[in-house]
Amino acid sequence: MSDLRTELVEAGLLFPTGVDGVLGRSAMFETVLEQVNKAVSGWGREAKAEAVHFPPVMSRTQLERNGYLKSFPQLAAELHGCITPPPGSEPDAAVSQTGLMMVPAACYPIYPMLASRGALAADGALFDIYSWCFRHEPSIEPARLQSFRMHEYVRVGRPSDVAAFRESWMKMAAEIYQSLRLPHELIVSNDAFFGRSGRLMASSQRERNLKFELVVPVNNEREPTACCSFNYAEAHFTEAWDIRMSDGSHAHSACVGFGMERTTLALFRHHGLDPERWPADVRSVLFQS
Ligand code: 5GP
Numbered sequence: 001m002s003d004l005r006t007e008l009v010e011a012g013l014l015f016p017t018g019v020d021g022v023l024g025r026s027a028m029f030e031t032v033l034e035q036v037n038k039a040v041s042g043w044g045r046e047a048k049a050e051a052v053h054f055p056p057v058m059s060r061t062q063l064e065r066n067g068y069l070k071s072f073p074q075l076a077a078e079l080h081g082c083i084t085p086p087p088g089s090e091p092d093a094a095v096s097q098t099g100l101m102m103v104p105a106a107c108y109p110i111y112p113m114l115a116s117r118g119a120l121a122a123d124g125a126l127f128d129i130y131s132w133c134f135r136h137e138p139s140i141e142p143a144r145l146q147s148f149r150m151h152e153y154v155r156v157g158r159p160s161d162v163a164a165f166r167e168s169w170m171k172m173a174a175e176i177y178q179s180l181r182l183p184h185e186l187i188v189s190n191d192a193f194f195g196r197s198g199r200l201m202a203s204s205q206r207e208r209n210l211k212f213e214l215v216v217p218v219n220n221e222r223e224p225t226a227c228c229s230f231n232y233a234e235a236h237f238t239e240a241w242d243i244r245m246s247d248g249s250h251a252h253s254a255c256v257g258f259g260m261e262r263t264t265l266a267l268f269r270h271h272g273l274d275p276e277r278w279p280a281d282v283r284s285v286l287f288q289s
């Protein structure tokens, strides 16, 4: 495979910004991404997910309570006020804490919101969240961005309902990628937990099948790229936020995250740089409405 980044930049689909992992997109790239998003959203509407919208920043305290700063400090990004004070200002005005961090995965703001609602209904809850996400991992590869969009479905409820949700969404996601004629595979995976204790967490996550990924060759055939993730968090978030079922037990949670830029890149990689020339069945899935 040739260098995807060069091809996409030369075709005017992506614009370099001078910062690795931060890319501008053309109208055509966005049109395709939006159509992929519509296809994903259709499944969420059918499942009667409650759509909620959050900004791409959230409270540092809340992200800390979600455990993110312990598990992934290397990826986290905090917002500060003005770093270089204007001439003549007080020296202690140099850096002001905003108390905000970039949202690293669309699902994180859901837990504080849910906690504030009180006990869950017996059949739990299902959310649809679409958000810009940020992870501090600069890379030249277009499939590894620092700033990207994730469309997530989050199920909170009885362990058996949550497990069944993840199972059925793995099947539905595979159908979406099949309908887009993208070669894909479901694999067991793990998150990039930080440090030595992180390695233990990663191997336990694998052993217990807590994370699956739907991978598609994007940059190369050897290391296919995770375009969609299926994470079973058990009671990790619900204990942190004391989210309980009406019988008093802690709920479980799972999330399914579609990587919007990665799926769009996969389409350009496999079907070519001109969507007008994509296979008719792929076009009919994406451009029917
Ligand atoms: P996870 O939370 O499982 O790491 O990520 C969920 C989904 O977000 C992934 O399956 C992937 O599609 C997308 N994603 C994760 N990291 C990146 C990244 O660095 N760049 C892009 N474009 N998408 C990512």
Ligand code: ZN
Binding pocket: 105, 106, 107, 108, 152, 231, 255, 256, 257
């Ligand atoms: Zn998530």
